[in-house]
Amino acid sequence: MEQTSFLFQQASKVGFSHSNILRTIVQHACLRFPNLSQYSLLSSPSLRKKSSQHTKDSPKRQDLQKVFVIFGGDTSERQVSLMSGTNVWLNLQAFDDLEVIPCMLAPTNGYSSNTDSDKSKLGVSSRMVWSLPYSVVLRHTTEEVLDACIEAIEPARAALTSRWRSQVMNEIMEGLKKHDWFGGFDISDDLPRRYSLDEWIKQAKEVGATVFIAVHGGIGEDGTLQSLLEAEGVPYTGPGVIASKTCMDKVATSLALQHLADNGVLTITKDVRKKEELLKMPPLEIWHELTSKLQRETLCVKPARDGCSTGVARLCCDGDLAIYIKALESCLPQIPSNSLSKAHGVIEMPVPPPELLIFEPFIETDEIIVSPPVSSGNTHDLLWKGNSRWVEITVGVVGKRRSMQSLTPSITVKETGDILSLEEKFQGGTGINLTPPPLSIISNEALEKCKKHIELIANTLQLEGFSRIDAFVNVDSGEVLIIEVNTVPGMTPSTVLIHQALAEQPPIYPHQFFRTLLDLASERSP
Template sequence: MNAFAISPAQLYSNTPSDFDFKLESLAQEFSTLSEFAEHLAANVDIVFPVIHGKFGEDGGIQELLEKANVPFVGTPSNECLRAFDKHNASLELDAQGFLTVPNFLVEKDKLAKSQLEEWFGSINLNKENGKVIVKPTRAGSSIGVVVAYGANEAAEKAEGIFSEGIDDKVIIEVFLEGGCEFTAIVLDVGTANNSEPIVLLPTEVELQSSISSDIQEDTIFNYRRKYLPTQQVAYHTPPRFPAEVIDCIRKGVSLLFRHFGLRDFARIDGWFLPSPATSLPSSENGVKFGNTEYGAVLFTDINLISGMEQTSFLFQQASKVGFSHSRILRTIVQRACSRFPSLVSSNNAWTALSRKMQSAKQAEIIQNVTCKQKAFVIFGGDTSERQVSLMSGTNVWLNLQGFDDLDVTPCLLAPSSGCSSHNQDLSKSSRDVWTLPYSLVLRHTTEEVHAACFEAIEPERVEITSRLRDQWIDYVKEAKAVVFIAVHGGIGEDGTIQSLLESAGVPYTGPGPIASRTCMDKVATSLAVDHLASYGIHTIPKDVRATEELLKSSLVDIWNDLKAKLQTETVCVKPACDGCSTGVARLRCPEDLEVYANALRGKLPRLPANCLSRAHGVIEMPVPPPESLIFEPFIETDEIIISNKSRNDSTRHLVWKGENEWLEVTVGVVGKRGEMHSLNPSITVKESGDILSLEEKFQGGTGINLTPPPATIMSEDALEKCKKCIEMMANTLGLEGFSRIDAFVNVRSGEVLLIEVNTVPGMTPSTVLIHQALTEEPPIYPHKFFRTLLDLAFARAD
C-alpha cells in the first residue's frame, strides 16, 4: 500500500512484482498515501482509478481522493462501499423488490455448521451433496470463487478462502443450474450531478464443459476463462434471450445504477433462468422485479470498475454502438469532469478543441485521402498459437490507429475448424481471409471472430469471401498496402505467406521466406548456426521422432534410447514446428513419456497441472498433434526466486544461488537484413514449474520479466557479449524486420546456447518484446515500435 510515481515506460510491466526491481531507481516514492493525495491535488486535473477489487472498488482510493479534494472518475466512496459488498448488496436488492439468489453469510471464526445445514434444508438443498457457489463477499475477477457439494465441503471451501487471506467474509449461494450468465455495461450520460444511465446491449457468457475426460472442471466463469483465450467460453452480444428479457435486464441495471448512486460507468452481472422463478425463496413475498414470461432475471454482482483489457466487456459492448477504445474512455472522463465546477470550463474547452481538431482532421483527410498509406494487419490461422496471434494482431492494429497518415485494416486468416453451426463448406477455410470491422475484432478466440464473420454477412455474400492465394493478395496489391504479419506458427512463420506476398510484390513485416522456413524448423535452425561455436554460439543436441512412431512403439524402449543418444537423465520434449510453450514439457521417466503420449493420442487440449512426476503448471497441448516431436537434454538452470517481504523489510529481493552459470533469456532483434540490432535480453521468472506457462508468457498480470538481467546475476561484459552473439545469429539466419530469439546464456562468459527463433513473435501488451523496446534509450513505445516495423517494410519495398 505504498504509492509510487512511475514513468510511462513502466506501465508495460506485467505484475506488481515486476516493479519491485525498478522502483528504487526509476520511481518517486511517497512516504504516506496522504502525501500521495497531496501530490495529485497539486498536479492533476482528474484521476481515473482502475484498481480492481480491494481499495479500488470498496471506496478506499475514492475516500483518499475525496479528503484531498481531488476530482476523480467513478462512484463516490460511500456508494462504492455499499455496492461492493456482495452480501450487503444482495440484502439491498431484496429490500428493493428484486429477485435474488438465496445465500448464506459466513464470517471468519464464526462458522456454525448446524446453521449452514439448516440453511441447506430451508432452500430444499441436500446438505450432503447440494451444489453451491462459495465466494468472498469483497473480491473481484472471480478470485476465490469455487464450487462445493454439500454443507461440509462448502464449509471447507469457506475456510480455505479465510486461510488464503482473500476475505474474512464469505457468501454461499445456490448454484443456478440451467441458468445463462450475462453482464451489462452502463454509462452515465447525464450532466453535473444529474444521473442518466444508458445500458448498452448486454453480453451472454456461454460456458461449455471441458471436452477432456481427464480434466474435471465445473463450468464457472473462473479467472483463467476470463483472461486467457479458450474455446470453453463464447460471448454473444446481444444475448440470445427473448427481447422482453433483454429489456428487463437493461431496465434493472439502470434502476440499480440509480439506486446505489453510481457514477460515470459500471458493469453489472447476473443470470437469466429460463425456468419459472417460483422455486426461488426470494420470489415468495409477492411479485419481484425480474419475473418475466420467459423466466427470471437475477442480478448478482456490481462492478464499480469494469475490466479494461483490450477485449473486455466495456470495449466489446461500446464497439457495438460505434465507440472506439479511445472514444469511450474520453466520453467517461468528460462525463466525470462535468460534475466538478473547477473542470467544467476546462471540459467545455476540451470539447470545443476536440471538435475543432476533429473538423480540421476530417478536412485534411478529405484533402489528402490519396496520401494515406494503407496497412493490413493479418492474424489468426490454424496452429495452436492462433489465439496468441489474435491478441498480437489486435494490439498491433489498435496501436497503429493513432497515426493519421495510416489506414489500418485488421484481417483474419480463418481457422480451418470454424463455424460448425453453419452449413458452409469450411474444409478449405484456412486459406480464407476476412477484412474485419471494428467490433468483430474484439473477441477472445479466432473461432469466435470467424463465427461472427458469418453472422454479420448475408448468406449470399459468403461465396465471395476473399481467398488468400488470389483475391485477398490482389486486393492488398491494388491498394498499394503493406502487410503486418501477426500470424504465429503454421503458414505465418513457415514462409508460405511471405512467399505469396513476395511473388505479388507486396511489402510485409518480418523475415523473408527462406529465413522463415529455416527458423520454423528447429533442427534446420540449429544446423544453420552450428558453425558459430568459436564465436560463443552453441546448439542443443536433438533427436527428432515422428509422432505416429512414438504412439506405436514401446515407450520404455524409446525412453532408454533417448537417454543413451542424448546423454541425459531428463528430457525436454516439444513439437518440431510450433512455439509459444505449446506442448513443451520436462520428462523425467518413462511414466512421464506415457502421460505425454496419451495426451497426444487423445488429442487433449492441455495437461493438467502436476500430472507429471515433477510439479508444473498447466501445459497447453497442440491440437491436432504435430507430425513430429523434438527431444533434447533438459538444460538445468538455477531457480530465480522472488523473496517475500519480511516484517522488517518492505522490499522484495532476488534469490539466485548461481551454482549453475546458465540462465534462460529471450531477446528481440530489430533492423535491416545484415544489420540486426539486439534489444536488452529478458529473464522471465518461471513461477509454476520448469517451463514457462502460457499465462506467464501472454496473460496480463502474470509472469515476472527482468529486463535487462540484474547486475547481481549477469555482468555488463557478459550482457554485451550475449547481445553480440544474438546479433550474429540473427544476421547469419538472414533475419530482418523483427524476430525473437530464445536461448540459454552463460552469465559469466556471455556465450549462448540456442533454443529457437520466432520470426513472428508475440506482440500482446504483456509480452517481453514490448518490455524490451521500452528499456531502449530513449524508450520505444508500442505504437512507435509497430510503426517502425512498418517503416522497415516500406524501406525494403523501396
C-alpha cells in the same frame, strides 16, 4: 478496461472508438467539477484534431497509407495471435497518415498441423480471410470473431442491428451535442467482408497496402504467407521466406548455427523421432535409447515445427514419456497440470499432433525466486544462488537484414514448473520477466557480449524486421545456448518485446515500436 473488454465492445457498436469513449467518460465526469473546465482534454488544437480524425470531415481515405494487420489462423497460438493483431491494430491507430484494417485468417475445418505435407499452394490460397469492422475485432477468441462475422452479414440480423444502432446513436447525440467537447462518433457502421487468401493478397496489392503479419505458427510463420505476398510484390513485416522456413524448423535452425560454437553461440544436441515410431515402441525402450544417446537422465520434448511453448514438456522418466505419448495418441489438446513426475502447469498440445518430435537434454538453469514486497514498501527481493551460472533469456531483435540489433534481453522467471506456458509469455498478470537483467545476476560486460551473440544469430539466419530469440546465457562469459527463434513473436500488450522497447534509451513506446516495424517492411533488403 482491457482492449477487448465489454465496455469497448458495447461502445464500438454505437460508434465510439477506444479513445473516444474514454474521452467522453472523462469529460462527462468533469461536469461535476466546473472549475476543471479550463483543463478540457480538447483545449489543444492537436487533441481537437485527433478527436474528429475519423469523421466525414477527415482526409480522403485514398490519401492514407493502407495497412492490413492479419491475425488468427488455426494453430494452438491463434488466440494469442488475436491479442497480438488487436494490439498492433489499436496502436497503429495513433498515426494520422495510416488507414489500418484488421483482418482475420479463418481456421480451416478443424485445426491444422504445421507439418501437413499434403497442403498444396492452391489449397492455402483458397483459405478464407475476413476484413473486419472495428466492433467485430473486439472479441476474446477467434471463434467468437468468426461467429460475429457470420451473424453480421445475415441480412435480417444486419438490418435489425443497423436500426437499433441508429436509435441508440440518436439518443446519445441528443444528450451530448450540447457539450462543445463532444466531437461526434468516429466508427462507421461497416460489415465484415470475406475473401479467399488469394483475393485478399490481390486486394492488398491493388490498394498499395503493407501487410503486418501477426499470425503465429502455421502458414503465418513457416514462409508460406511470406511467399504468397512476395509473389504479388506486397510488402510485409518480419523475416523473408527462407529465414521463416529455417526458423520454423528447430533442427534446421540448429544446423544453420552449429558452426558458430567458437564464436560463443552453442546449440543443443537433438534426437528427432516420428510420431508413428513413438506409438509403436514400448516407452521404456524408447527412454533407454534417448537417455543413452543424449547422455542425460532428464529430457525436453517439443514439436519439431511449432512455436512457443506448445507441446514442450520436461520428461524425467519413462512414465513421463508414456503419458506424453498417450496424449499424442489420443490427440489431447492439453496435458493437465502435474500429470508428469515433476510439478508443472498445463501443457498446451498441438492439435492434430505433430508428425515429428525433438528430444534434447533438459538444460538445468538456476532458479530465480522473486519474493513478494514487504508491507513497508514495494521492493521485491531476488533469491538466486547461481550454482549452474546459466539462466534463460528472451530477447527481441530489430532492424534490416544483415544489420539486426539486439534489444535489452529479459531473464525469464518460471512460476509453475520448468517450462514457460503460453499464458506466462503473453497474458497480462502472469509470468515474470526481469528487464533489464539485474546486475546481481549478470554484469553489464557479460550482457553486452550476450547481445553481440544474439545479433550474430539474427544476422546468420538472415532475419529482418523483427524476431524474438530464446536462449540460455552463461552469466559469466555471455555465451548463449540457442533454444529457438520466433519470426512472428507475440505482440500482446504484456509481451516482453514491449518491456524491452521501453527499456531502450530513450524509451520506445508501443505505438512507436509497431510503427518502426511497419516502416522496416517498406525498406526490405533485396
